[in-house]
Amino acid sequence: MKKLINAPAGVLTDSLRGVQAAHPELRVDTEHRVIYRGEPTRAGKVALVSGGGSGHEPMHGGFVGLGMLDAAAAGEVFTSPTPDQVLEATKGADSGAGVLHIVKNYTGDVLNFEMAAELAAAEGIRVESVVVADDVAVQDSTWTAGRRGTGTTVILEKVVGAAAEEGADLDAVAALARQVSASGRSMGIALTSCTVPAAGKPTFDLPDDQMEVGVGIHGEPGRERVPLASAHDIARMLVDPILADFDAAGPAIVLLSGLGGTPLIELYLMYGEVAALLTEAGIDVRRCLVGDYITSLDMAGCSLTVVKADDELIRLWDAPVVTPGLRWGA
Amino acid sequence: MKKLINAPAGVLTDSLRGVQAAHPELRVDTEHRVIYRGEPTRAGKVALVSGGGSGHEPMHGGFVGLGMLDAAAAGEVFTSPTPDQVLEATKGADSGAGVLHIVKNYTGDVLNFEMAAELAAAEGIRVESVVVADDVAVQDSTWTAGRRGTGTTVILEKVVGAAAEEGADLDAVAALARQVSASGRSMGIALTSCTVPAAGKPTFDLPDDQMEVGVGIHGEPGRERVPLASAHDIARMLVDPILADFDAAGPAIVLLSGLGGTPLIELYLMYGEVAALLTEAGIDVRRCLVGDYITSLDMAGCSLTVVKADDELIRLWDAPVVTPGLRWGA
Numbered sequence: 318m319k320k321l322i323n324a325p326a327g328v329l330t331d332s333l334r335g336v337q338a339a340h341p342e343l344r345v346d347t348e349h350r351v352i353y354r355g356e357p358t359r360a361g362k363v364a365l366v367s368g369g370g371s372g373h374e375p376m377h378g379g380f381v382g383l384g385m386l387d388a389a390a391a392g393e394v395f396t397s398p399t400p401d402q403v404l405e406a407t408k409g410a411d412s413g414a415g416v417l418h419i420v421k422n423y424t425g426d427v428l429n430f431e432m433a434a435e436l437a438a439a440e441g442i443r444v445e446s447v448v449v450a451d452d453v454a455v456q457d458s459t460w461t462a463g464r465r466g467t468g469t470t471v472i473l474e475k476v477v478g479a480a481a482e483e484g485a486d487l488d489a490v491a492a493l494a495r496q497v498s499a500s501g502r503s504m505g506i507a508l509t510s511c512t513v514p515a516a517g518k519p520t521f522d523l524p525d526d527q528m529e530v531g532v533g534i535h536g537e538p539g540r541e542r543v544p545l546a547s548a549h550d551i552a553r554m555l556v557d558p559i560l561a562d563f564d565a566a567g568p569a570i571v572l573l574s575g576l577g578g579t580p581l582i583e584l585y586l587m588y589g590e591v592a593a594l595l596t597e598a599g600i601d602v603r604r605c606l607v608g609d610y611i612t613s614l615d616m617a618g619c620s621l622t623v624v625k626a627d628d629e630l631i632r633l634w635d636a637p638v639v640t641p642g643l644r645w646g647a
Numbered sequence: 648m649k650k651l652i653n654a655p656a657g658v659l660t661d662s663l664r665g666v667q668a669a670h671p672e673l674r675v676d677t678e679h680r681v682i683y684r685g686e687p688t689r690a691g692k693v694a695l696v697s698g699g700g701s702g703h704e705p706m707h708g709g710f711v712g713l714g715m716l717d718a719a720a721a722g723e724v725f726t727s728p729t730p731d732q733v734l735e736a737t738k739g740a741d742s743g744a745g746v747l748h749i750v751k752n753y754t755g756d757v758l759n760f761e762m763a764a765e766l767a768a769a770e771g772i773r774v775e776s777v778v779v780a781d782d783v784a785v786q787d788s789t790w791t792a793g794r795r796g797t798g799t800t801v802i803l804e805k806v807v808g809a810a811a812e813e814g815a816d817l818d819a820v821a822a823l824a825r826q827v828s829a830s831g832r833s834m835g836i837a838l839t840s841c842t843v844p845a846a847g848k849p850t851f852d853l854p855d856d857q858m859e860v861g862v863g864i865h866g867e868p869g870r871e872r873v874p875l876a877s878a879h880d881i882a883r884m885l886v887d888p889i890l891a892d893f894d895a896a897g898p899a900i901v902l903l904s905g906l907g908g909t910p911l912i913e914l915y916l917m918y919g920e921v922a923a924l925l926t927e928a929g930i931d932v933r934r935c936l937v938g939d940y941i942t943s944l945d946m947a948g949c950s951l952t953v954v955k956a957d958d959e960l961i962r963l964w965d966a967p968v969v970t971p972g973l974r975w976g977a
Contacts, residue, residue: 319838319855319947321913323877323920331878332912335919339937374911394912508649525649547653548661580907580945581704582662582724583651589665607669609939615910617649617945645974 318517320615325514329371329393336378340641343381349405350391350398352378357412358387363481363490364410367419367474368403369426370395372513373534375642376471376611382640385478386419394513394614395535397425403433407442415443415487417494419474421466422450445491449473451501451622453562454531454539465533468572468622469501471610472634475643476570479636497624502559505539505620506551507532509578511613530554534576534613534620548583552590555621556598565623566599570634572622573605577612579619584608587619595623603631610642648847650945655844659701659723666708670971673711679735680721680728682708687742688717693811693820694740697749697804698733699756700725702843703864705972706801706941712970715808716749724843724944725865727755733763737772745773745817747824749804751796752780775821779803781831781952783892784861784869795863798902798952799831801940802964805973806900809966827954832889835869835950836881837862839908841943860884864906864943864950878913882920885951886928895953896929900964902952903935907942909949914938917949925953933961940972 322328330347337345344353351368358364367377368390377389387410390398407416416437420430427448434444449466458465477494485493507529510519520536523529528546531539546554559565573588575581588607595602603626611620626634637646652658660677667675674683681698688694697707698720707719717740720728737746746767750760757778764774779796788795807824815823837859840849850866853859858876861869876884889895903918905911918937925932933956941950956964967976 319858319875321838321878321881321909321917321949323879323916328912328916331919332916335915335917335922335937337919338922339915339918339935372910372912374915379911508651528649545649548651549653551651577910578908578945578947579651580702580942581709581939582658582702582944585665585669585704586653586658586662587651587665588669589661589667592665592668605669607665609911612910614912615908615947617908619651639975645969 318512320514322514328514329391333391349402351388351402351406351409352381353388353409354382358410360412361414362412363414363485363487364412364416365419365474365478365481366406366410366416368398368406369421370397372614373611379642380474380640384482384636384638385474385640385643394515397423397429400429400432400436403430404436407433407437407444411442417487417490418444418446419470419494420446420448421470422448422463423460423465424462443487445487447491447494447498449498451503453502453504453558458533459537460535467503467505467534468574468611468620469498469503469624471572472501472570472622472624473497475638476630476633479633501622501624502562503620503622504555504558505532505618506530506554507576507616507618509617511536511616513614532618534611536613536616548587548590552587552594556591556594559623560598565625568601568603568626570624570626571595571602571605572610573607574611574620575609576616576618576620577609578615578617581608584619591621604634648842650844652844658844659721663721679732681718681732681736681739682711682721683718683739684712688740690742691744692742693744693815693817694742694746695749695804695808695811696736696740696746698728698736699751700727702944703941709972710804710970714812714966714968715804715970715973724845727753727759730759730762730766733760734766737763737767737774741772747817747820748774748776749800749824750776750778751800752778752793753790753795754792773817775817777821777824777828779828781833783832783834783888788863789867790865797833797835797864798904798941798950799828799833799954801902802831802900802952802954803827805968806960806963809963831952831954832892833950833952834885834888835862835948836860836884837906837946837948839947841866841946843944862948864941866943866946878917878920882917882924886921886924889951889953890928895955898931898933898956900954900956901925901932901935902940903937904941904950905939906946906948906950907939908945908947911938914949921951934964
């Protein structure tokens with residue numbers, strides 16, 4: 318294992334310390350492993366809280382800031398944050414206007430966010446939740462009942478964050494979050510495994526001439542292993558299952574995310590192939606992101622996310638955002 | 648070789664096509680392999696033109712846009728752009744107010760930019776040049792006389808781009824560029840080699856228990872190979888040679904760039920270690936960037952850049968920038 322780390326057990330804490338050093342505008346609680354905006358949530362603003370296992374950076378901590386999240390709870394690598402962590406983040410972020418929990422559909426995350434929501438409710442905080450389950454690769458999986466939650470989460474946090482910033486109330490924020498969640502589909506492929514620091518070796522073996530189609534963001538098996546293909550053919554493997562799953566024609570926001578170990582020159586090349594297929598299918602890509610936004614440690618590969626987007630969603634997408642991972646317009 | 652590509656020979660063209668698809672606000676000339684802003688350079692504004700071998704993305708094409716470059720010429724992977732490409736970019740970007748060439752110190756780049764500058768001068772375009780040679784790892788190297796040019800280039804393009812945007816004339820822009828160039832130092836380490844698509848195999852062999860200290864951004868050998876070290880010890884290997892090379896105490900802009908294959912969780916962890924040492928050395932990190940800004944294909948590792956910065960440089964750093972790779976304030 319070759320990584321820029323100290324002891325494997327300290328990776329999360331050490332990394333959070335670096336986040337705090339690099340981003341004095343954020344407040345990092347290294348004890349509870351929660352990243353907050355520097356200023357308390359403004360009175361009357363619904364707070365957005367997300368979180369999950371670490372290893373997917375910049376998700377979620379890198380999306381804390383104006384126009385996106387108010388707090389993110391960071392679990393150990395590929396491990397759900399505890400109910401206590403999520404409760405802490407919920408209490409710390411609430412301004413009195415209520416809190417939206419944004420949860421990726423993994424069994425541990427769903428249970429722990431539910432428990433935290435109940436504990437918060439007992440303390441008088443109103444919590445709504447949205448569970449993202451957008452990965453079309455597999456029904457059920459190693460860590461989920463139902464579909465896994467992936468890239469739609471990034472777009473949801475941006476769009477819903479903008480609505481909360483504009484003053485939408487908790488019901489409206491939650492309704493919008495469910496709309497975005499229902500409007501997104503994702504599909505990923507891996508060329509290599511990732512290596513969890515505490516494990517010290519690759520999560521799975523993938524021969525030099527094979528790739529994993531439909532891989533999960535923790536290296537969970539996908540649909541099949543196939544011979545290593547060209548970018549042109551891989552684009553079809555990403556786009557076709559999404560098109561088969563819903564009617565994607567019309568305006569959309571698209572994310573092509575690297576998984577952590579794939580350089581930008583390859584991601585742009587893949588995006589060129591993907592964009593041609595999306596256009597051919599009648600998808601009008603109104604906005605897109607190409608880069609590392611939801612990753613799987615050092616895995617080589619990429620995931621494609623398509624979110625159907627009306628003019629209102631595009632407007633919210635374009636609204637100002639100031640976070641370590643996404644920043645524009647302010 | 649596992650990469651998201653089609654034919655190795657088509658990587659650059661295919662990737663540029665993806666850049667155009669993802670960034671309709673830019674104009675990509677795939678014939679000459681030059682990336683321009685969407686709009687011609689505004690009358691009276693000095694144009695900034697850079698370029699170099701591909702494989703270092705987002706540098707340079709990802710830094711074209713408001714507040715940074717006007718054009719970037721993209722050579723083949725790890726290969727200098729031709730004089731014709733640079734001349735094309737220079738002519739395409741000039742508004743009549745002159746052009747600054749920003750050149751990283753590699754023999755081919757320096758020669759080809761010089762030739763392009765002469766050809767442009769013959770056509771009546773005034774060109775000034777700045778050569779960045781900030782890498783303290785080695786004097787002379789595989790591809791350079793003198794030091795290699797690395798991360799200071801990113802900071803220079805941002806700061807000098809802001810000055811050009813504000814209307815500084817060619818002499819002032821060139822003088823500022825030389826000031827920034829002289830104020831920056833860089834040092835990098837690699838945990839793995841990179842793989843050039845046309846070569847199909849790693850550029851060098853690095854045993855599982857070793858790292859390369861002072862590596863160049865094309866995989867050129869550095870100072871030494873040492874046993875794989877902790878992030879804490881690696882931070883010293885990055886910071887000490889920079890401190891030994893110049894008096895860095897005082898305010899600074901700092902870049903910790905990944906080399907393409909290292910995930911953000913590790914880069915932030917490294918930044919935490921580096922920041923502690925910089926502070927200890929009396930460096931006041933006024934601004935920092937952590938992420939992939941100047942890369943070496945899929946190499947695992949990182950490079951540290953420290954640029955001494957007075958209030959005026961910080962002001963220019965904070966000025967609006969709208970490019971694929973850096974974006975804020977507008």
